[in-house]
Amino acid sequence: MNFDFSDDQKLLRDQARKFLQDKCDRKSVRSILEDHKQNYDVDLWSQISELGWTGTAIPEEYGGLGLGMLELCVIAEELGRALAPTPFSSSIYIFAEFLKSYGTDEQKKKYLPLIASGEKIGTFALSETNGKPKPNNIKTQHNSGKLNGSKNPVSDGESADYIIVAANSDSNSNYNSLSLFIVDKSDPGVNVSNLDTIDPTRPACTLDLENVACERLGDEGSGWEMIDNIFNRAAVLFSFEQVGGAQVSLDEAKKYSLERFAFGKQIGAFQALKHKMADMYVKIELARSNAYYGAWALSTDSNELPIAAAGARVSASEAYNFASQENIQIHGGVGFTWEYDCHLFYRRSKLLSLNIGSIRQWKENLISNLEKRNIV
Amino acid sequence: MDFNDTPQEAEFRKKVRSFLEANAEKRSTLAAKPKGDSGSSISSAGAPETVKGEDAAKLALQNAKEWQRKKADAGFAAILWPKEFGGYGGSPIEQVIYAQEEHDYFVHSGYFEIGIGMLGPTMMAWGKDEDKKRFLPKMITGEEIWCQLFSEPSAGSDLAGIRMKAEKDGDEWVLNGQKVWTSGAHFADYGMIVARSDPTALKHKGLTYFYVDMKTPGIEAKPIKQISGSANFNEVFFNDVRIPDSQRIGAEGDGWKVSLTTLMNERLAVGDPPGLDFDQIFEASKEIEVEDGLAVKNSEVRQKMADWYIQSRGLQYTKYRSMTALSKGQTPGPELSISKLVTASKMQDVSSYALDLMDMSGMVHQDKNPILKNLFQNGYFFSAAMRIAGGTDEVLRNIIAERVLGLPQDERSDKKLPFNELPSGKN
Numbered sequence: 001m002n003f004d005f006s007d008d009q010k011l012l013r014d015q016a017r018k019f020l021q022d023k024c025d026r027k028s029v030r031s032i033l034e035d036h037k038q039n040y041d042v043d044l045w046s047q048i049s050e051l052g053w054t055g056t057a058i059p060e061e062y063g064g065l066g067l068g069m070l071e072l073c074v075i076a077e078e079l080g081r082a083l084a085p086t087p088f089s090s091s092i093y094i095f096a097e098f099l100k101s102y103g104t105d106e107q108k109k110k111y112l113p114l115i116a117s118g119e120k121i122g123t124f125a126l127s128e129t130n131g132k133p134k135p136n137n138i139k140t141q142h143n144s145g146k147l148n149g150s151k152n153p154v155s156d157g158e159s160a161d162y163i164i165v166a167a168n169s170d171s172n173s174n175y176n177s178l179s180l181f182i183v184d185k186s187d188p189g190v191n192v193s194n195l196d197t198i199d200p201t202r203p204a205c206t207l208d209l210e211n212v213a214c215e216r217l218g219d220e221g222s223g224w225e226m227i228d229n230i231f232n233r234a235a236v237l238f239s240f241e242q243v244g245g246a247q248v249s250l251d252e253a254k255k256y257s258l259e260r261f262a263f264g265k266q267i268g269a270f271q272a273l274k275h276k277m278a279d280m281y282v283k284i285e286l287a288r289s290n291a292y293y294g295a296w297a298l299s300t301d302s303n304e305l306p307i308a309a310a311g312a313r314v315s316a317s318e319a320y321n322f323a324s325q326e327n328i329q330i331h332g333g334v335g336f337t338w339e340y341d342c343h344l345f346y347r348r349s350k351l352l353s354l355n356i357g358s359i360r361q362w363k364e365n366l367i368s369n370l371e372k373r374n375i376v
Numbered sequence: 377m378d379f380n381d382t383p384q385e386a387e388f389r390k391k392v393r394s395f396l397e398a399n400a401e402k403r404s405t406l407a408a409k410p411k412g413d414s415g416s417s418i419s420s421a422g423a424p425e426t427v428k429g430e431d432a433a434k435l436a437l438q439n440a441k442e443w444q445r446k447k448a449d450a451g452f453a454a455i456l457w458p459k460e461f462g463g464y465g466g467s468p469i470e471q472v473i474y475a476q477e478e479h480d481y482f483v484h485s486g487y488f489e490i491g492i493g494m495l496g497p498t499m500m501a502w503g504k505d506e507d508k509k510r511f512l513p514k515m516i517t518g519e520e521i522w523c524q525l526f527s528e529p530s531a532g533s534d535l536a537g538i539r540m541k542a543e544k545d546g547d548e549w550v551l552n553g554q555k556v557w558t559s560g561a562h563f564a565d566y567g568m569i570v571a572r573s574d575p576t577a578l579k580h581k582g583l584t585y586f587y588v589d590m591k592t593p594g595i596e597a598k599p600i601k602q603i604s605g606s607a608n609f610n611e612v613f614f615n616d617v618r619i620p621d622s623q624r625i626g627a628e629g630d631g632w633k634v635s636l637t638t639l640m641n642e643r644l645a646v647g648d649p650p651g652l653d654f655d656q657i658f659e660a661s662k663e664i665e666v667e668d669g670l671a672v673k674n675s676e677v678r679q680k681m682a683d684w685y686i687q688s689r690g691l692q693y694t695k696y697r698s699m700t701a702l703s704k705g706q707t708p709g710p711e712l713s714i715s716k717l718v719t720a721s722k723m724q725d726v727s728s729y730a731l732d733l734m735d736m737s738g739m740v741h742q743d744k745n746p747i748l749k750n751l752f753q754n755g756y757f758f759s760a761a762m763r764i765a766g767g768t769d770e771v772l773r774n775i776i777a778e779r780v781l782g783l784p785q786d787e788r789s790d791k792k793l794p795f796n797e798l799p800s801g802k803n
Contacts, residue, residue: 001385001469001703002378003696070377254781269784271770274777281776282714286690293693296377315686363682364675370658370685371672 003292005070013074016053020082023047026341032085032201033344036194039159039203041085048084049118054092058100063113069233069299073240073291080241080352081248083344085201087121087156089241089355093234095122098164098180101233102218102226107182111162123160125151125207126227132361133166135174135224140167140209147181147212153204155355157192161185163207165214166223178223181214189213199347202355231356232309236294239309239316242352243288246316249323249345250280253330260332273330280323287312287319307373310366317353317362324349379696381473382703388470392477395450400443400481437563440484444518447485453516454492461500461508462516469702487560491515491522494641495568501637502585502626511566511587523564523590524638525555525612530800532557533771535639536580536632537790537798540614542571549573549586549624551594551617557765561597561610564590568638570631575796582795583631586623593617604757652723652755654684657730660748664733671733680729687722691715713780717772720762727755 005013024044032038048054057072058064072092079088096115099108099122114120127133128140128151140149147167157163163183170177183190189212192205218226254277257268267273294312297305324345328335335342353359381389396402447453448462455471457463464470478485496515499508514520531537540553551571561567567588574582588595594617599607626634658681661672671677694714701707730752731738741753763769777783790798 001696001699002380003693003700004377006377250781254783257783265787266784269787271774271786274781274783275770275773277781277783278773278776281781282718285694285714286687286718289690289693289697290686292377292697293689296379299377310682311686311689314682315690318683318686360679363679366682366685367672367678 003296005074009070009074012071013078016075016078017081019047019051020078020084024082024084026083026344029083029085029201029344036200039156039194040087044084045086045088045118048086048088054088054118055116057092058096058112058116062108063116065116069236070295072237073295073298076237076240077244080244080348083201083245083348087123087159089234089238090123090156090160091115091121093237094124094230094356095160095162095164097230097233098124098217098226101229102180107215107217111182114161120161121156121159122162122164123154123156124164124166124230125154125157126166127154128152132357135168135178138166138168138173138178140165141171142167142169142179142181142214145213147183147209147214149209151207151209153195153197154192154207155202155204157205157207158194158203163190164217165207165209166227169220175224176221178227179220180217180223180226182217183209183212183214187212197351199344199351201344202348202351228306232305233298234356235309235313235362236291236298236305238352238356239287239291239294239312242316242320242349243284243291245345245348245352246280246284246287246320246323249320249327249342249349250277250284252341252345253277253280253323253327256331267330276326276330280319280326283315283319283322287315290315306369307366310362310369313356313362314359314366317349317359320345320349321353385469385473385703388466389473389477392452392474395452396477396481399446399450400478400483403480403482436484437487440487441518443483444485444488448517453488453518454496457492457496457500457512457516461496461512467702467705469699472699472702487521487563488515488518490524490559491520494638495522495524497641498568498585498634498638499587499625502634504622507587507625520565521560521563523558523560523567525558525561525567525569525588526635526638527555527557529554529556533768534790535635536583538570538572538583540569540571541575542573542584542586544573544621545618547621548618549584549621551586551588551614551619553614555612555614556600556609558597558610558612559608561590561612562599566590567612568625570635572795573628573631576794577629578793579790579795579798580632581629583635584628585625585631585634586619587625588617588619588623592619602757602761604754604761652726652751652759653719654681654688654726656751656755657681657684657726660730660751661733663748664730666733666735677733684722684726687718691718713772713776716762716766717769717776720759721769723755723762724759727752727759731756 024041028041028044032041052065053075055064056067056075057069060066092115096112099111103111111122115122128149129137131137140147140151147165149167151165154163161184163185165181165183166178167181168177169179189210191208195204195206197204254268257273257277258266260267291312294308296302297308302308328342328346331340331342334340444453451464452474454463455466455474456468459465492515496512499511511520515522526535528538528540530539540551540555543550551569553571555569567590568585569588570583570585572582573584576582594615596613597610600609600611601607658672661677661681662670664671666674666677668674734747734752737747740747741750745753767775778785
């Protein structure tokens with residue numbers, strides 16, 4: 001049994017943690033939170049790009065480091081711990097993974113080196129309206145090489161240079177009519193306008209497309225299938241970010257409970273709080289274990305990936321939501337002030353549990369994939 | 377990252393498999409149902425559920441003893457014990473591998489778990505050489521069964537609060553009082569007992585540890601009927617039970633220290649908690665009709681089942697992480713302490729929810745219930761016990777908070793006063 005990261009991967013984790021402690025402190029997170037003109041920490045982005053993090057899991061022939069998905073999981077956990085305000089997830093977990101899995105060699109050569117170096121940023125545009133994206137609410141159309149429609153919300157859309165857009169080629173939209181298209185944001189028909197989000201360190205925008213030129217990514221009509229696969233891959237990576245953030249929420253709750261005195265003792269000595277923190281610990285450990293299993297499935301291209309990814313996603317989303325909520329509760333009154341950092345985690349946890357589909361969707365994915373496995 | 381044995385572990389697993397294949401009957405994979413009350417790791421009674429009555433219980437015990445003998449002859453009866461006492465001299469990971477493999481076979485080792493897992497190691501650490509020579513070999517072979525006489529009516533979670541009197545009379549001790557929740561006291565040959573030898577000392581200082589022959593005059597075991605209807609535990613009464621001072625283990629007043637050796641081994645001794653989990657309700661949901669068709673197709677049911685799935689598999693993968701640590705020769709992390717806490721509540725939630733799904737027929741709980749064979753009715757009762765036995769949910773949360781997270785211990789009034797001056801609510 002060797003269900004753990006290797007010593008080299010752990011070393012990478014230690015280095016990443018030290019680097020982020022130094023370069024991505026709460027002050028720099030707050031500068032993005034409070035400055036509406038800044039979508040991400042540009043300095044941090046260029047430094048992590050120089051370190052090669054953006055190219056971690058991109059093959060060497062396309063300008064990356066050619067390491068594996070496990071290394072990317074390790075980095076994801078650290079980015080989550082540090083609340084790093086960068087478009088890393090949109091560009092690396094999603095855009096690069098789409099290209100790696102479905103790009104032609106030509107497309108890979110064109111886009112991946114720019115993404116691996118951090119010079120360009122990519123993202124993905126799917127949702128158009130309230131509720132779960134599905135065929136009847138995707139109205140964006142592809143006709144004769146041009147895209148028309150509107151997407152909302154698009155994570156990191158303002159920061160992005162390239163956007164993968166999901167659009168129907170058929171006015172009678174169904175599960176076989178969706179295709180994916182790569183758009184260059186500099187096209188004059190592209191319009192973005194900023195949206196406020198529940199976590200401004202992870203921004204989003206509205207994307208309007210008017211006769212925008214595009215190139216197709218992957219097979220025509222296989223959009224939903226590709227999205228499922230890439231969201232599964234991204235779910236594992238996000239689960240590490242979530243576990244990282246949840247762990248810091250618990251650590252900070254604990255620290256505060258040992259510093260704060262009430263009724264003549266440390267509040268961390270009250271069983272009501274001890275038991276709450278024990279429950280946080282339990283949920284985080286279960287989430288960490290589910291995330292590890294996801295990492296194993298991701299790194300081995302296992303058939304288990306849809307189940308492992310959904311398990312990791314649900315477990316880590318619930319653990320982080322719980323830990324960040326209870327962190328505020330343990331802090332009491334100061335917990336809901338702007339000054340204390342609790343809300344940074346409260347914001348981030350909820351945003352991360354929505355960005356590639358809600359917990360209820362992923363629970364549904366989990367059970368339906370278990371049903372499929374049973375039939376096979 | 378992989379799930380493979382090391383070459384050495386694979387070699388050991390092969391040896392275990394060939395022993396089991398040659399000597400025991402494999403469980404059918406279809407019959408993988410939860411173990412319910414009997415045969416669970418918490419109780420050591422271990423009689424198959426279908427066996428009822430005294431004769432059948434005797435037969436089950438005899439079968440278990442025969443199996444234990446075979447294990448002992450093959451060297452597998454006590455993987456962690458040193459070879460000089462008849463053990464395998466193995467590592468914790470080998471212990472885990474053996475347990476994994478044996479789990480697939482119809483055998484009962486529960487009768488011997490407390491002795492081999494907890495009491496034997498205590499005797500090795502604190503006992504006299506002649507006692508080790510006399511008792512340990514027969515503990516391994518199952519010829520003599522041991523029970524643990526610790527809990528009392530007024531000392532449950534607060535174990536050090538025991539009141540069993542041990543009074544010295546020349547070269548003898550006289551024991552008076554009552555023990556409770558003693559698994560297997562009615563068939564055990566010997567027991568290890570901790571008693572209060574000095575009520576004027578501080579709570580943890582006035583205890584002394586002994587072993588007793590369960591046939592000593594004055595000892596009487598009475599089974600406790602549980603809400604499930606079965607009786608896996610006993611009350612054990614001691615009336616002027618006289619034992620020689622040579623049966624003392626450790627020094628007078630060191631009883632708590634010796635007890636800690638026993639309790640530290642409990643975590644390793646207690647194996648997999650019994651099932652009734654996601655898999656059972658997932659299967660059942662394909663048979664039960666709710667308002668809009670099969671339960672498995674109902675959105676609320678699916679959402680609930682997903683929660684149980686992530687808990688269930690989260691625990692399984694946590695165990696893989698612990699095994700990885702063991703495999704590397706490291707001490708497994710404290711993450712093992714979450715297992716029973718999660719499992720017991722999950723089982724109660726699963727069984728209660730499944731009964732809801734069954735609607736009116738969920739009320740029925742008769743022998744050989746044709747509807748899902750009482751699976752969830754039994755789980756409903758057993759899970760309530762499981763949340764308490766072997767450390768209540770609350771004690772486990774305290775353990776996690778204090779030992780894992782390093783939060784302060786509760787403020788206690790019982791550490792500074794002599795035991796007989798502590799408030800007890802009784803006198």
